Amino acid sequence: MPDKIIEAxxxxxxxxxxxxxxxxxxxxxxxxTYTKAIAEYLVYQESFRIPSVIVRPSIVGxxxxxxxxxxxxxxxxxxxxxxxxxxxxLHCMVGNKEAAADIIxxxxxINMMLASAWFRGTGKTQKLNVFNxxxxxxxxxxxxxxxxxxxxxxxxxxSKNLFYLPYFRFTTSRLVRNIACFLEQLVPAYFADFVLKxxxxxxxxxxxxxxxxxxxxxxxxxxxxxxxxxxxxxxxLLNEMNSDDSQKFxxxxxxxxxxxxTENYFLGIKKFLLKEDMSKINNYRANYIRLKFIRNxxxxxxxxxxxALFFSRFPALSTSIKTVLKLGFSRLNKIILLKFYFSRIx
Numbered sequence: 001m002p003d004k005i006i007e008a009x010x011x012x013x014x015x016x017x018x019x020x021x022x023x024x025x026x027x028x029x030x031x032x033t034y035t036k037a038i039a040e041y042l043v044y045q046e047s048f049r050i051p052s053v054i055v056r057p058s059i060v061g062x063x064x065x066x067x068x069x070x071x072x073x074x075x076x077x078x079x080x081x082x083x084x085x086x087x088x089x090l091h092c093m094v095g096n097k098e099a100a101a102d103i104i105x106x107x108x109x110i111n112m113m114l115a116s117a118w119f120r121g122t123g124k125t126q127k128l129n130v131f132n133x134x135x136x137x138x139x140x141x142x143x144x145x146x147x148x149x150x151x152x153x154x155x156x157x158x159s160k161n162l163f164y165l166p167y168f169r170f171t172t173s174r175l176v177r178n179i180a181c182f183l184e185q186l187v188p189a190y191f192a193d194f195v196l197k198x199x200x201x202x203x204x205x206x207x208x209x210x211x212x213x214x215x216x217x218x219x220x221x222x223x224x225x226x227x228x229x230x231x232x233x234x235x236x237l238l239n240e241m242n243s244d245d246s247q248k249f250x251x252x253x254x255x256x257x258x259x260x261x262t263e264n265y266f267l268g269i270k271k272f273l274l275k276e277d278m279s280k281i282n283n284y285r286a287n288y289i290r291l292k293f294i295r296n297x298x299x300x301x302x303x304x305x306x307x308a309l310f311f312s313r314f315p316a317l318s319t320s321i322k323t324v325l326k327l328g329f330s331r332l333n334k335i336i337l338l339k340f341y342f343s344r345i346x
Contacts, residue, residue, distance in 0.1 A: 005038070029221045047128040053116045057109040057133040058102035058229070059222060062265040064256060066107040070268025078103060080215050083269055086154050088164035089189070089208060092180035093216055095170035095223030097144035102134045102227065104253070105261070109133050112251040115237055124240060131237060132229040133251070141258040143170055143223055149262040157266055158288040160276045163205070164188060165292055170223065185209055 005024070009017065017024075021031070028034040043052050061079070062072040072079060084090035112133045119125065135141065147170055154166035164184075171177050186209055193203030238252055246252065270276040276284075 003042075030218060032218060033221075044128060051120050052128055053120045054128065054130045055109065055113050055116055055133050056130060056229075058104050058135070059219075060106050060109055061103040062105065062268045063107040064105035064253075064261060065250065068268075069261075070264035070266075070271070072106065072265075072268050072272055075273070078219065079265075079269060079273070080212075081219060082150065082266060083274070084208075084212050085150050085168050086157075086159045086166055086266065086269070088159070088162055088166045089185060089205070090212060090216075091167060091184045092169055092171060092177050093223060094172065094174055094177045094220045095143045096172065096226055097142060097147070097170050099143055099223065099226035100135070100140050100228075101143045101146045102222075102229070103141070103146075104133055104135060105256075108251045108253060111249040112234075112237070115241060115245075115249050115251065119237055119240060129233055131233045132231060133234070134229045134231070135256070136231060136234075136252070136254045139254045139256060139258075145258060146262065149259050150266075153263050153266050155288070156263075157270065157281065158284045160270075160274070160280075160284055162284070162287055162291060163192070165288070165295055181213075185212075 025031055025034040028037065040054055040056075043054055046052065060077050062070050075083065081090060081093075112131060116129065116131050120129065147168055150168055151166070154168075158166065171180070186206075189205035189209045192205040196203045196205075234251075238246060241249070267278075270278065
């Protein structure tokens with residue numbers, strides 16, 4: 001029972017609770033979902049004497065309309081990951097591209113909470129109703145769409161503090177994710193911290209990667225699975241409201257344009273959290289282009305070096321390839337000359 005668990009936490013040492021954590025929360029995937037389930041049970045116990053409803057939001061994100069598009073004041077939900085992506089420190093996560101990315105704007109959640117309280121308070125029901133505050137099935141966004149939007153928006157509005165070129169992808173393989181995170185995130189972070197130490201500055205990038213990994217582990221619980229939530233009570237609540245109230249307390253997401261919402265989300269992060277000066281966006285774009293140019297030069301040098309090393313280690317194979325290339329270019333030259341000759345005749 002939840003009250004017994006809460007009582008036990010008052011006298012059991014934290015280290016011992018940590019050891020028992022996996023057994024306590026089973027079959028929940030993490031403490032986040034487990035504590036939400038406990039809270040719902042406590043509400044259920046009190047609902048027999050206190051009029052109550054339960055609103056279950058999915059992954060809460062920046063505002064859609066109120067008080068401003070893209071408004072937010074913390075790094076919860078996908079916000080911290082969007083920041084990391086925009087800065088170029090996050091490149092890969094485990095996820096099902098075709099699964100629904102049930103991100104729900106914070107103002108939609110608040111409006112549904114107010115509407116559901118009105119529904120219960122006016123006596124339209126006497127039971128404990130559960131309202132799933134999720135995106136409507138007719139206007140669903142997938143993780144593949146989120147991936148595409150993020151990559152496009154991060155080029156359009158690059159970060160002021162760009163660590164590396166922002167690009168992001170989902171993979172179904174944890175091994176691929178671990179290799180990508182090591183090569184594309186952790187190795188550059190250690191190198192950057194080495195440079196900072198050499199300049200007598202405080203190293204920060206490895207610490208950022210460790211914090212980022214904890215956030216990823218929580219979110220990957222939801223990005224890996226395709227979850228279906230019942231929207232029956234959500235639709236019933238909409239039908240109970242008149243047109244004026246449904247506009248004032250808007251929680252119908254069927255008209256939400258996800259790409260525009262995601263763009264406003266990124267702009268809200270820059271304005272309300274990072275306090276970036278958007279009048280200097282052209283400077284940030286110039287920095288992005290400069291970093292991309294440097295990346296291409298380094299990549300070309302590495303590729304040419306690998307090819308040169310390969311040919312030096314296998315001289316016989318190198319001679320064969322050169323012979324094939326010479327024959328190929330010779331024949332290509334003859335074909336071009338023939339085409340030119342016949343075009344002149346015609």
